């Protein structure tokens with residue numbers, strides 16, 4: 001909720017609160033006026049603003065009143081004109097307005113009305129409106145509030161008595177737990193603040209200066225306050241000024257004593273002058289103390305009355321809830337009833353059956369709505385919990401690895417059995433435990449998954465060009481299980497981390513694929529479709545060539561096993577250099593050439609071509625995100641195979657050229673190194689970033705692979 005709307009709602013509550021305190025005949029008049037308040041001003045009233053600007057002024061009373069008055073008198077006319085257009089309350093003559101407010105049971109209510117609007121504030125803080133506040137003070141149900149000392153304005157006095165304010169020690173704003181009216185101190189509920197403040201209070205020493213300053217310096221007025229801050233004194237709580245030891249603020253006392261000592265150290269006339277100057281303070285001191293004592297007594301009654309009223313209203317409220325068949329906590333949380341109860345509590349008024357009858361229907365409606373809203377929230381929460389538990393189970397299934405291929409988590413959530421489980425109420429055992437332990441659920445989930453897989457199989461086979469594949473023969477592989485089943489996503493062209501070195505997806509990868517570029521909202525709408533994939537033609541052509549050379553058929557169930565068994569010995573004939581790779585890198589490498597030509601080397605030839613063996617997984621190892629991989633990348637140990645394994649005779653026709661090394665005539669013959677071959681056996685070495693720049697610039701390779709480079713650690717000398 002924004003500050004403006006918070007303030008607006010607090011203003012509305014203030015009005016409601018005021019209205020509740022009024023006799024029914026006047027309530028309707030006030031309600032009519034507030035309802036036409038189309039926009040309650042977002043400004044705080046002048047009094048509050050002024051207090052923020054200069055807390056001292058309002059604290060010291062008269063200064064604030066003057067400032068407020070001057071400001072009000074000057075601007076009241078303009079404000080009236082400005083507000084009259086929308087504020088009907090401003091049109092009420094002051095006499096009638098005062099009559100309405102004469103029924104409020106506390107100056108706190110007048111304060112609330114004053115804070116509703118600039119005009120009301122300007123009207124109520126004027127000296128001429130003091131009688132309204134006085135009447136409100138008299139009306140207080142916990143006993144009349146003592147008259148303020150002359151240095152207070154009525155508005156500032158009411159604010160001081162009823163507003164929350166900062167704790168003198170920790171400066172946290174809270175309703176004061178302990179107050180000394182004479183010292184004008186508020187303390188919060190924290191006992192540490194009390195004890196800390198207690199250490200600041202001392203008695204006057206039995207010296208001439210000490211005796212003298214007690215004549216005009218204000219001290220703590222009640223034993224109750226002193227007990228809270230100096231528990232070691234163990235004073236009876238009823239003791240009060242003047243029948244108690246006088247405790248002063250250390251700072252005030254020492255300042256006053258120093259001033260006295262300074263004056264008395266000079267001649268007699270200086271001392272006399274000083275004492276005359278303190279006379280005014282000395283005259284005011286007993287008045288302030290008397291008022292503070294009276295306020296402390298009133299405050300005790302007020303707290304007691306508040307407790308009593310709250311208890312009785314609470315009991316009656318529970319009765320109403322019981323009679324209406326409502327839950328007390330929910331009833332108490334409704335807007336109408338909570339305002340009703342708070343307004344009565346604040347104005348120390350008991351709620352009655354008659355009062356409640358007026359709002360009963362509205363409360364009933366709000367309880368129904370609130371119950372519905374809470375139930376919906378609960379359902380949403382349990383749905384989210386169930387979903388999280390399903391995700392946990394999904395991860396467990398995936399890491400177990402037996403259920404391959406698995407759909408993506410998003411698709412998994414959409415399986416019928418999972419959907420039904422997620423929307424069920426939360427219970428023991430939890431959804432993931434049920435899925436793990438209950439045989440029926442496990443079976444149903446397996447059936448759902450099987451159905452999903454079959455659909456995915458048939459449709460992905462269609463993508464590969466086998467729309468009506470249907471065979472039960474077990475000597476023929478399903479198109480999606482063959483080596484030639486390689487897919488790319490047409491929507492994102494991206495692959496999961498696991499497939500990064502391969503550059504395309506197999507059947508399981510396509511099933512689990514979820515486009516990574518989607519935001520939360522798009523992901524909720526995203527539906528996995530086999531038709532979003534396309535066959536990776538270049539890779540498939542290269543694989544077919546490989547199978548052909550190995551005299552294997554992609555339909556053969558053993559083909560995958562046999563191909564994967566071959567060590568890195570696929571030689572690219574389309575590269576300038578003799579680049580050798582294994583099957584996994586073939587897919588990614590094939591993307592570099594329009595029509596990649598390859599040859600499978602004999603094991604003996606591999607050793608001749610490769611001076612340094614291909615390290616599987618080296619690229620993935622150096623491109624990780626960890627701190628270690630960053631350090632690895634910085635090592636100057638990486639060499640370029642495109643330079644090191646350069647063909648002896650540069651190929652003329654690149655693609656499928658016959659000049660490429662053949663097993664019988666391997667290109668980089670170690671005995672007769674090619675011209676560009678460096679003198680050193682390991683070739684030139686770079687750090688990994690340097691190598692990348694070199695490969696891009698020299699060989700036009702954007703993304704290196706295991707087959708493109710080697711790591712060579714120089715022997716330490």
Ligand SMILES: [Zn+2]
Nearest residue numbers: 167170188193
């Ligand atoms: Zn505090």
Ligand SMILES: [Zn+2]
Nearest residue numbers: 489491492515
């Ligand atoms: Zn995608």
Ligand SMILES: [Zn+2]
Nearest residue numbers: 572574575579
């Ligand atoms: Zn190549």
Ligand SMILES: [Zn+2]
Nearest residue numbers: 640642643698
């Ligand atoms: Zn190179």
